[in-house]
Structure formats: C-alpha cells, structure tokens
Amino acid sequence: MEPHVYVPRLLTDAAMREVRKIGLPVVVGGEDPPERAALLRDAAGAAAVVCTLTERIDAEFLDAAGPQLKVVANTAVGYDNIDVAAATERGVRVTNTPGVLDGATADLTMGLILATARRVLDGDRLLRERKPWVWGPRMLLGLDVSAGTTLGIVGYGRIGRAVAKRARAFDMKIVATPSRSAPPDDDVEFLELPELLERSDVVTLHCPLTERTRHLIDAAALRRMKPTAILINTARGGIVDEDALVEALRSGTIAAAGLDVFEDEPRVDPRLLELPNTVLTPHLGSAGVATRERMCRLSVANAAAVLAGEEPPTPVN
Incomplete structure (x- = not known):
C-alpha cells in the first residue's frame, strides 16, 4: 500500500487542510471513533497517524501499520491511549499537544467548581420542573467559594497552575x-496528598493517568x-x-463531585x-473553538515535522 497519512477522526477544517499540504495521500475517518477492525485496516501502510485519545495505539496497531510508520501524533495532552514503549521499540515517534489547551481546561474546571459549589444545576432543575418556589434564607445553600475556601490541586503542572491563577x-x-517542574509560588502551600485531602474544601485533579x-x-x-x-x-x-x-457521594462521605471524564469513557x-x-460534562475540557483548532494544527505540525526529518514541536519520546 502507498504510504499515506491516516487520520482516524475528522479534525478541524483548517487542520485537515494542513494535513493535505504534507503531500501524501490522506485516509480520514468520520467524526465518530472507528471500529477496531477499521482502525487496523486503514493504518496499514501509513507513514503517519494523527489520532485522538479514543484510539488505542498498542503493539497490535503498530504492527498492523507496518515498519514504514514514522510518527503517531496524538491530539491530546495525555497519551495514556498509546503504548509509548512499544512505539519507541519500533522507532516510531510519539507526540502530543501540551500547552494549547491549558486555559480552556482551567476555565471548565472553575466552571465545574462554581456549578457544583453553588448548586447551579439544582436551581436550574427546580425552575424547569415548574415547581412553586419563593426565595428563603435556607434555600439551596452551597459552598461560598470566595469565603476563604481552600482549593487542593493534585498535579501542579501547566493546567494546575492555570487553575490556581483563576x-x-x-x-x-x-x-x-x-x-519538581513547578516554579515557586509564594501563595501556594505544597502538601503531600493525604494532608491536602484533609485540608481542602475543593479537590481538583490535574495529574496524568499512569499506573501510579x-x-x-x-x-x-x-x-x-x-x-x-x-x-x-x-x-x-x-x-x-x-x-x-x-459510595462516597451516596453516604455523604463527601458533598459533591464535578466530573468531565469517566473511568469507562x-x-x-x-x-x-x-x-x-454531581455535575457531569462529556469531556469538554478543551472544547473551545480556538483551543481545538490549536490542538489539531499542532498535532498535524508534529506529524509533518517528523515526516520531513525534523524534530517535532512537542515530542513524547
């Protein structure tokens, strides 16, 4: 099969134009994740794969693609969907898209904090159910975010620091x-996880998913x-x-949760x-128009750089 660029899921229009400028044939999927059989079939012979976090890039995938595969460009900050060791063993570069989505994810984090603490959805449901109501001193009380509450940030990297700024x-x-990578912040107290959990009124997670x-x-x-x-x-x-x-939410061990990601997503x-x-959203952390554009174009730029024999802007391995 002629070497091609495989894009399992449709990227933004501008990013797709950049893909076609690479100069290789392009095999592109639709908006939904491809079935595993289609993923392996369309990867065969690819020189580059520009994927998303929904595609599992493991040894089986890499072998199906073949020895000519040079780069897997992940359109995400995290790369837990990729077996980086297997890619490295086969001489395949892996890249990701850090930095460009920090602000958007931090914005959504603050939105979830406010919506959960101030019971925004409870109020919305009350009105939509058209139940009689009148303002009262004890009505829908929530957490006063700006009344000296403590925010515990687990993972003080780029996104964690952007949340702290907000x-x-x-x-x-x-x-x-x-x-280790965070610059010193005079107003941030660094604590080990057990003490952070005990002292925080809100705990927000911004660490990568690893075995640890x-x-x-x-x-x-x-x-x-x-x-x-x-x-x-x-x-x-x-x-x-x-x-x-x-169980913790049912029993009152903690008061509430705001979740944008799920264990079996x-x-x-x-x-x-x-x-x-609970306040639940469908993985909207980076779902700003400009942010998704930057993510997709950076992912394509990574793939194009490797194919041109250059160092990619944001390498993983």
Missing part, C-alpha cells in the same frame, strides 16, 4: 501536591476528605475509583447519572 481571583487559598495514579482517589482517599468537600476531575477518569466515589456509570450531587 482561583486567586476568587480569593481561594491554594494548596497543591509537590511538583490509577485509582489515586480511592475509598481511603475519599474518607480523608471533609464531608463538605467537593471533588473535581477534568484530567482522566481512571484517576478516580468510580465505585468508591459513588464514553460510558458513564448510570449510578453517577442518578445522583443529585
């Missing part, structure tokens, strides 16, 4: 897990949190043990859907 505008006290962080927030971690605390996750669903989270645990103390 939280400062709400006068939140900021604590975070230690980070899978189920980092389990039943024991949730028990360390305040019964009035809120958990926010815009990172990866697997960082949270959803069975434990459902795109499936959402139906128990979470039934809980009134």
